[in-house]
Amino acid sequence: MELQTTIYIGVALSFLLYIGIAIWARAGSTSEFYVAGGSVHPVANGMATAADWMSAASFISMAGLISSMGYGGGLFLMGWTGGYVLLAMLLAPYLRKFGKFTVPQFIGDRFYSKSASTVAVVCLLTASLTYIIGQMTGVGVAFSRFLGVTSEMGIYIGMGIVFMYAVFGGMKGITYTQVAQYIVLILAYTVPAVFISFQLTGNPIPQLGLGSDLVGQDVSLLAKLDSVVTELGFGQYTTSVPGSTLNMFMYTLSLMIGTAGLPHVIMRFFTVPTVKDARSSAGWALVFIAILYTTAPAVAAMAKMNLLNTVTPGVVSGEVDVFAKDASLEFEKRPDWMKRWEKTGLLSFEDKNADGRIQYYNDKTTDEAVKAKVDEAGWQGNELTVNADIIVLANPEIALLPNWVIALIAAGGLAAALSTAAGLLMAISSAVSHDLIKNIFVPNISDKNELLTGKVSMAVAILIAGWLGLNPPGFAAGTVALAFGIAASSLFPAIMMGIFSKKMNKEGAIAGMLAGLLITLFYVFAHKGLFFVKGTDYLDMIGGANSFFGITPEAFGAVGAMVNFAVAFVVDKFTKEPPEHIQAMVEAVRIPRGSKSVDGAH
């Protein structure tokens, strides 16, 4: 069967499965719509959380970024898994005991203030919307290649599909569709990796293959990769750091505490029956996530290996002088996958020295020895541009794997992007209809209208995210990292202080959230434009890019969180302490006994 037909069939089958489940589990009452009646088993909940969590950023974008960053890409791996330890220990069990539907409800009740709840809604909406923009970018990349449409068209199609099952299914639909999506996406990610690991190292387990010797050679894969990339003027794969060690530290921290502050993930822990289950759910979620996250570094390094071996045939399997006259690949003889990706505009070749061959190296290197060799070979600059977001999707094609594997990865990529977008839309919808409309503006709204408001807010969110996704502020994973920074700087500190500091009052919490959110947005918008609209950045005002100790905007969330804590504690010192019954409530939240099912605000 032709590749394109196989892909259509694979993607269509997976979609039928999800939509079928969504219709089968169609939600009835409001309570079911939001949290599936509090009756989901920890293992199922763990899988659903994993699917919800692993978005286009994890699936499509992350390994590509690791592939180009090398060792430094580990910040995504540690950041997006280490947060689960914080989530499991610091937040999940207590929020479950508290027994409300949403994060703004917790903040509103704990800080006995509707203003606090409103500020939390604003933080939640900002983080979730930024996150969905990243998802839409990923959806666009996936559709543009696999359905042969433009990336814009891909985004429009994605918007329609997400809307359908988020609106008609509700959370229950989503919980079970997400279990199905998890299975599809994890197979899609690991199957090609197993093939490739076996091809390169003879070891089918990618986690071990990455630490093995190359087939038929006496040198380890990583050592070989290090020597080839260094020869081409790139930083050594196993040690190169993004910016500085400080930046890598803050970036990792920002992703970790952002993980623990993202409302759509936290909401998951309201859906388990008991406090005990909330603790283990986070553990199970991390197990399922780790299967992908420990495979990703292998995918990244091996894709890099295969790409280099494509451009300079034989560079991996033997000793080839990359600078020799006929070493690099002739453009006319390039493989089919390159031609296919050229159509999307995400891969391109420009023959700068007009020799009809593709030279791929770091033309900005400062290594004199490399420069000398480049001059001698008559190279005029790097000729191949590969968008980092395509590495994972193109990976099975680069390794020349069978068509059904390529179809599988298409289905998996879409599952990842769509499932996360749906989970985020649930968080947005409940924040608007429950926490804003019902609790603040129209307290006596009917169940039916509340549900309707939720659906309308989802539709509006999809439109805004789709529109901004057409002009994204960066690679999918970079955009998503910004969302984590926003959650890290605004929501995480407030929730944490709400549980761990009995004396924290509403003035402190509100001031902290606002300070954290605003300073982070100020720094991010300076780099990326006001509300991510292109051309409205104001870098001059803050003294150039990364002017704060070389910290990139994606890593700034950790600074924002520190500001949040500091402001909250100072304001708390000068205002009066919270009433007696709130302090008693905090005591009660800390103890598992007496947990009941979630009751929301009915």
Add this chain to the structure above:
Amino acid sequence: MKDDQSSHAYWSATLALLGKILVIWFLASFGAGILFADFLNNFSLGGYPLGFWFAQQGSIYIFIALIFYYKKKMNELDVRFDVHED
């Protein structure tokens, strides 16, 4: 909870456990994966330089172990201080 005394003891026991786990959490990721990675790269694990391994593999395995350890210990604490769910 039986009385105030035991609920305070439960909470300090909880905080002590969290503190212990967070130290390991920090050492596995920020320590071995970032701050001491260069030094650890002098050693290797199979074909992996050790610091690189912590940053891209090891820290994740340790995180999983930490959560399940936490769950086990917390459930024990719940029973010991008689605050568990029924």
